[in-house]
Amino acid sequence: MxxxxxxxxxxxxxxxxxxxxxxxxxxxxxxxxxxxxxxxSLPSPPRHWLMGHVSQMDMGEANVNRLTRYHIEFPDLYVSFFGPFLPNVVITSPEHRKTILKSTEPKADFYYFLVDWIGDGLLLSSGEKWFQHRKMLTPGFHFDILKSYVPIVNEVTHTLLDIWQEHSDKGTSFNVVDYASLYTLDILLRCAFSDHSSSCLVEKDNSPYVNAVHEISKIPVLRMRFPPYHPNWIFKLSPLGRKFHGCIKILHEYCDKAINKRRKQLLEDSGSLSKKYVDFLDILLSAKDEQGYGLTDEEIREEVNTFMFEGHDTTAAGLYWILYCLATNPDHQEKCRSEARQVMHNKDDVSWEDLNKLTYISMCIKESMRLYPPVPMIARKLSQDCELDGYKLQKGTNITIHVNAHHHNPKIWPDPEKFNPLRFSIENVKLQDSFAFTPFSAGPRNCIGQNFAMHELKIAVAHIVNRFYIGVDPSHKVERFLSLILRAKYGIMLKLHLA
Structure with missing residues (x-):
């Protein structure tokens, strides 16, 4: 009892x-x-009772066109489902889109498949941490810093052109996608770490770091499309998860080694390095908040990996799509060539002062990014309840903005499939809504490195058209493929001959 x-x-x-x-x-x-x-009960495309819209997410050309069509069929928003219980609200209205982009809402759940790789850096962080880090890192993208990177971009571009000269001499076509990826990675390693010890373009697949970067960027999308891999404990046990974490180990070890080496140098040099330029790692190590506190080694690694993630494949995609656009639009290519030769005027390099003079090349790059935005979607997660013209969305709802579909919406862009750089003339830009063109997102969470990327692309394009005529291989089919990046599914085969 x-x-x-x-x-x-x-x-x-x-x-x-x-x-x-x-x-x-x-x-x-x-x-x-x-x-x-x-x-x-909200607007939604036809869906399977169990799978939802998973079968429609094939990521290929058909899906790209389908998403563009939905932006016309559903003028405000629509709901898509991963299976029966995982909803995602897709914003199609320009005004609703602007409301979301003007906010500082954190990234959607999908992005957290990246967290083991890039950590809680600028891309994934929110609230006070995001605000403080954004403020601390902004000086790193000041024009005085970006100016010092111009010689690096010129140097790597010369290496690229010398390699391409061999293809030109042989008259053979080649896949520009592979070279663009190595080219932008080379530039980033030099600008982030001052790493001149290796050349990705020359070594190609011989670097474990390069291989890890290439492999790891493909895995999060494969994981997203397979719901059983969503839980971390299942994913880590899977072959794909083991491959992912193997790549992470290589990337983190490389980054940690660079941070430790640079900290030691700073101590030996009493806080200042005798270098030709200040790289991104220097900026992170010297960044301080209002109270004088700097970033921890883990926070520095997070921001470096975020910088490498956001600045590598995205800029590479920007490069190969602009070259494809110029190859298929020879009249505009010739105008770019004429401008490049006038601005460079028999010089070997593009100078900092030349960048603002490359106006037509800049318009062509922007028009290419409208047709083929390197980052085809933006996803956020509501941190509070939100109402959009009578649609009541709760806190925690995942929101998606399809940049590619928006850029092809005929209600916003007349004759949207036509390559027309004059859309970005000074006169026409004044008439545009500032949120109509968003290859670098927009609002407070826009891409902090967009000027760096644009300078890199302008220098590359000026050099390339100055030296070569660019044509496409007519036997090769070019198709878009939706991933974290808007990729070319089968690559892009170009032919070059001396201009």
Whole structure:
């Protein structure tokens, strides 16, 4: 009887403790279920009762065109589902889109598939941490810093052109995608780490770091499309997860080694390095907040990996799509060549002062980014309830903005499939909504490195058209492929001959 009394007391006590928790969870589930029913009542393309819209997410050319069509069929928003219970609200209205981009809402759940790689850096962080880091890193992209990178871009571009000269001499076509990726990675390694010890363009696949960068960027999208891999513990046990974490080990070890080496140099040099230019790692190591606190080694690694992630494949895609556009639009290519020769005027390099003079090349790059935005989608997660013209969206809702579809919307861009650089003339830009063209996102969470990327692309294009005529291989089919980056599914085969 004595023991039974204790059991009763334990049971009552447990019930009193657990009941409020149970009530809270049940209340949350009921609220979520009602919200899910509400989302199912909103505009949505036809979907499978179990799989939702997963079968439509093939990422190829058909899906690219489908998403563009949905922007016309659903002028405000529509809901897509990963299976029966994972909703995603796609914003199609320009005004609703602007509302989301003007906010500092954190990134959507999908981006957290990247967290083991890039950590809680600028891309993924939110709130006070994001605000402080953004403020601390902004000086690193000041024009005085970017100016010092111009000789580096020129140097790597000369290496690229010398390699391409061999293809030109032989008259053979080649896949520009592979070279563009190595080219931008070379530049980033030199600008981020002052790493001149290796050349990605020359060594190609001989560097473990280069191989890891190439492999790791493909994996998060494969994981996203396979829901059983969404839980971390399952993914880590899978072959894909082991490959992902093997790449992470290589990347983090490289970064940690560079940070430790640079810290040691700073101590030996009493806080200042005798270098030709200040690289991104220097900026991170010297960054301080209002209280004089700097970043930890882990935070520095997060920001460096974020910088490498956001500045590598995206700029590479920007380069190979602009070259494809110029190859298929020879009249505009000739205008770029004429401008490059006038600005460079028989010089070997593009100078800092030359960049603002490359106006037509700049317009062509922007028009290429409209047709083929390197980052084809932006995803956010609502941190508070939101109402958009009567649509009531709850806190925690994942929101997607399809940049590519928006850039091809005929209501915003007349004759959207035509390559027309004059859309970005000074006169026409004044008439545009500032949120109509968003290859670098927009609002407070826009890409902090967009000027760096544009300078890199302008220098590359000026050099390339100055030296070569660019044509396409007519036997090769070019198709878009939606990933974290808007890729060319089968690559892009170009032919060059001396101009």
């Amino acid at each position: 004595y023991a039974a009394g204790w059991y009763i007391l334990i049971f009552v006590f447990s019930a009193l403790v657990l009941l409020p928790v149970a009530v809270t969870w049940v209340t949350k589930w009921i609220k979520w279920w009602k919200y899910l029913r509400y989302l199912r």
